[in-house]
Amino acid sequence: MLVNKAAYGQSYSPYEGGYSVKEVVIIGGGASGLVAAIVAARRGAKVCLLERLSRVGKKILVTGNGRCNITNTQLKANCYHTSSEVYPIMGPIERFGYEETKTFFEELGIAFLVEGQKVYPCSEQATSVLDVLRMEAERLQVEILTDVKVTDLFYKKDGWQIVGEQGQTYASKKVIVATGGMANASLGCDGTGYNLLKRLGHQITPTFPILVHMLSSSPYCKMMMGTKVKADVKIEVEGKVMREDYGEVLFTEDGLSGPPIFQLSRIASRAKLEKQSAKVVIDLFKDISYDEMVSLLYERIARHPERSIEELFIGLLHKRIIVPVLKAATIVQIGRPCENLEYDEIARIATTLKGFTFPVEGTRGYKYAQVTAGGVKIDEVDLSTMGSLKAKDLYITGEVLDVDGDCGGYNLQWAWSTGFIAGESVSRNGVKA
Ligand SMILES: Cc1cc2nc3c(=O)[nH]c(=O)nc-3n(C[C@H](O)[C@H](O)[C@H](O)COP(=O)(O)OP(=O)(O)OC[C@H]3O[C@@H](n4cnc5c(N)ncnc54)[C@H](O)[C@@H]3O)c2cc1C
Known part of the structure; x- marks a missing residue:
């Protein structure tokens, strides 16, 4: 793999010479960006991947508590969410779903371990997933430039100009924006992708943190801090039950955590955004009346x-x-x-x-969240290609879009699926002008 540090103030351009021509530039070397790079490169495209951190795929390493819940055997529509009321969002998952993902990763060397519906690599190490993606990108001569934070992106004459934080520019025929959301900014995602795309005419629906610990003012949380109970958990907003889940709840100093709480946190976070009252109701004996x-x-x-x-x-x-x-x-x-x-x-x-x-006052926010809900309005993207409907030769993948999944491998699957489709699309009819 060609991994370079970005040179300060340097200009890389296929038009100005002095640097190899890049047909496809991918902004963001996370889950969807890496898959897009591999797929495009396999189809013969010269791909350059720009990653703002010192290495690619840092977020992949922390997924599934280091085990990487890579996908789910039951990729149902009701496990995915968007603020768009009419737009069907399952297209990418139907196109590149469980079987295709399994084949893709098996070919890279990852054997699947299925636990219930959740799927992990057999090694139970997220590093294996990142390793095989990196090895494949290396085999395919994908050029990876790390420490490049892209701050601007505009179309000039017959191609894209991509501007890095230090003033360096890159030129390419096609661009894939794969910058993720805002969850866990220390892993690279600070929302810059939204700004890039907003400037290109995309609308960004309100974003909010999900799959995250809930905050509660109940004095009992602190009293029970560190205790786990298996329970049925409901979330009510303005007195109406919105969703229910079962699992292990963990009481913490400032609220509630654990899988069912994460699952319901989308509703709590949205209620906070809309200034509605929310509460969690825990049934400690769900099997008896x-x-x-x-x-x-x-x-x-x-x-x-x-x-x-x-x-x-x-x-x-x-x-x-x-x-x-x-x-x-x-x-x-x-x-x-x-x-x-x-x-x-x-x-x-x-x-x-x-x-x-337990009254719920909100969540611990983006810093602790696994995923960002909201993002690039989904009906401004052609989901059969992941192409922008606002700008030519621009593709958008992963969490930066206004689609989020439940806890359980659904979000990585969205990243794999959209990355795969974008990778195919940028190389569909050849990438040269
Ligand atoms: C703690 C944690 C655990 C998780 N566990 C799971 C799990 O087990 N299963 C699951 O399905 N999902 C899980 N997720 C969610 C999942 O990791 C994400 O939904 C998925 O990685 C999103 O893929 P992406 O390609 O859109 O973005 P990311 O994987 O976040 O990658 C985006 C990349 O773009 C880079 N970038 C951002 N802005 C710029 C810029 N301006 N210039 C250059 N580079 C930029 C970032 O540094 C980052 O490397 C977890 C998330 C977290 C935080």
Whole structure:
């Protein structure tokens, strides 16, 4: 692989000579940019990839907690989201879906490990995924220029001029913008891609962080900090249940985390953006009804009437959540014998166990988010080519677009699919003018 540092103030241009002609420049060496580069180069295009960090694919390394949840066996439409109400967004996934992704990566050397619906590389190391992408890019002589932050992009005469932060320019026939969103800026994504595309006439729908920890002012979060419970979790916005998920919830000093919380965080983040009230309701006993819960409590009281109210729950609840549950149910004097509990107190406890409620004030934001929702308006892009409908010979891939997926491999799949299609499109009819 040709990896160069960008030279300060240098101008690289196929028109001015002195530098190899680049037919395709890809801005952003993340998941979608690397796949686009490989696909275009396999089809004979001379590809140059510009990456602002010192190495490509840094974000890939942290995906799936370092294991890289590469895709999902069930790529269903209801796992993808956009703010566009009418535009079908599944085209790229249908075109380059699970089977195609499996074949693509298997050919690169990645064996798939399927856990439920989630798919990981058999090595369970995200580095393997990045390694095979880099090795293939190297084999194909993709030129990778690192430490190049692109700050401007404009069309001049018969090609694109791409301007780096240090004033250097690059020229190419076709450009793919693969700059990602704004999640986890330390991994390279600070939203510059939106500005580049806005200046070219694209509309950017409101962005917000998703797949992220939720913030709650509930005092019980701090009391239960570090505790995990398996529970059914609902999110309500303005009193209406919007979505439900099941899994392990982690209580933290400032709120809630864990897979179901991440899954519902899109709704919390959007509610915050729209200044709507949101709350999370946790059912600690999803398999039994409210009435069965009340009966269960009476049975436990009958078995050990001498135990205190607090002791009544030992063996039923994690020890660290007993007092918070009782406080939330406004039970006082929890040291008294449980046989003293009145019916309405038992009813309040059962209500809390079936719906422990946490107001949600927002999320921990882009810094901690895995993905950005919102972005380049999707109906301004031809999803069969990933070509911009606003500018000629411009293609857009991945998270910078207004499409996001649930937690579970859906976002990388969107990056692989759109990268593949753009890579094919830029090399479809030959790239030379
Ligand atoms: C902690 C974490 C865990 C995740 N885990 C998973 C998971 O397991 N499964 C899953 O499906 N998804 C996961 N995701 C989401 C997934 O990584 C992204 O959706 C995906 O990488 C987006 O691909 P992309 O090509 O659009 O952008 P990215 O992969 O983010 O790449 C964009 C690249 O562009 C570069 N860049 C940005 N601006 C410029 C510029 N102006 N000039 C030059 N270069 C620029 C960046 O440095 C970056 O390298 C995770 C994300 C995070 C943060």
